[in-house]
Amino acid sequence: MSTKTLLQALSRYKFRSDDEVLTALASLSDNVTTDAMTAALRVLHHAHLVDRIFAANLQRHTHDFKGSWQADPPSLDELSANMREIDAWYVEYIAGITNADLEERIDFTFTDGQHGRMSREEMLAHVITHSGYHRGEVGRLIPEIEATAMRDVFAGYLHEAEPERRQESELHQWRNRQPSAPEPAPLKSAAGN
Numbered sequence: 608m609s610t611k612t613l614l615q616a617l618s619r620y621k622f623r624s625d626d627e628v629l630t631a632l633a634s635l636s637d638n639v640t641t642d643a644m645t646a647a648l649r650v651l652h653h654a655h656l657v658d659r660i661f662a663a664n665l666q667r668h669t670h671d672f673k674g675s676w677q678a679d680p681p682s683l684d685e686l687s688a689n690m691r692e693i694d695a696w697y698v699e700y701i702a703g704i705t706n707a708d709l710e711e712r713i714d715f716t717f718t719d720g721q722h723g724r725m726s727r728e729e730m731l732a733h734v735i736t737h738s739g740y741h742r743g744e745v746g747r748l749i750p751e752i753e754a755t756a757m758r759d760v761f762a763g764y765l766h767e768a769e770p771e772r773r774q775e776s777e778l779h780q781w782r783n784r785q786p787s788a789p790e791p792a793p794l795k796s797a798a799g800n
Contacts, residue, residue: 610728611706617735618701619768620761622694628742629687631752636683639749647745648680654741655686658693664715665727667699674718701731732790 632639632647639647656675663670680686709728717723725733746752766772 608708612783614701614728615730616765618697621735621738622698624742625694625738628745629690630681635751638751643749645680645767647685647748648686650687650741650744652677652680654695654738655690657737660694660733662696663711663732665730667713672718688730696761
C-alpha cells in the first residue's frame with residue numbers, strides 16, 4: 608500500500624469517525640450534562656481548528672488563527688456542519704495530490720509564532736492522529752457515547768468499506784489446512800540467562 612493510498616483510507620476513516628461521534632453526541636444531547644457537552648464540544652472544536660490550520664498550511668496559505676482553543680465552542684449543529692465540510696475537503700485534497708506533493712516539505716508558522724516545517728504527508732498524518740486522540744477524549748468525557756455502538760477502529764472501517772476483505776483468500780485457506788507447526792523453543796538472552 609502506498610502512502611497516498613493509506614492516507615486516502617485514513618482520511619475517509621476520519622470523516623466517518625468524526626461523523627459517528629457527532630451523530631452520537633446529537634442523539635445523547637438531552638441525556639448529558641451541560642458541562643460535559645460543553646467540554647466535548649470544546650475538544651472537538653479544537654480538533655476542527657487544527658484541521659483548518661493545517662489545511663491552510665498544506666496549501667501554503669496564511670490563516671488568521673491566533674490559537675487552536677476557544678473558551679466558547681460553537682453549537683453542536685454548527686460544529687457538525689463545519690467538521691463534515693473540512694473532512695470532505697481532506698478526502699478530496701488527498702485524492703488530488705501526487706506522491707511528490709506528499710513528500711514536499713512546507714515552511715509555516717504555528718499559532719504561537721514559532722516556525723515549523725513538515726512534509727505534506729507528515730501534516731496529514733498529524734491531522735488524522737490528532738483528531739483520533741480527541742475523539743477518544745470525548746469518549747472519556749461522555750461515557751454514555753459507548754452505548755451508541757460507535758466504533759472508532761480503523762481495521763473495522765476498512766472491512767466495512769471493503770466487505771470483500773472478509774472473504775478468505777486461497778492462501779489463507781491453504782495455510783489453515785496445513786498441520787500445525789510445533790511451537791519454537793524460547794529464545795535465550797544474549798547474556799545467557
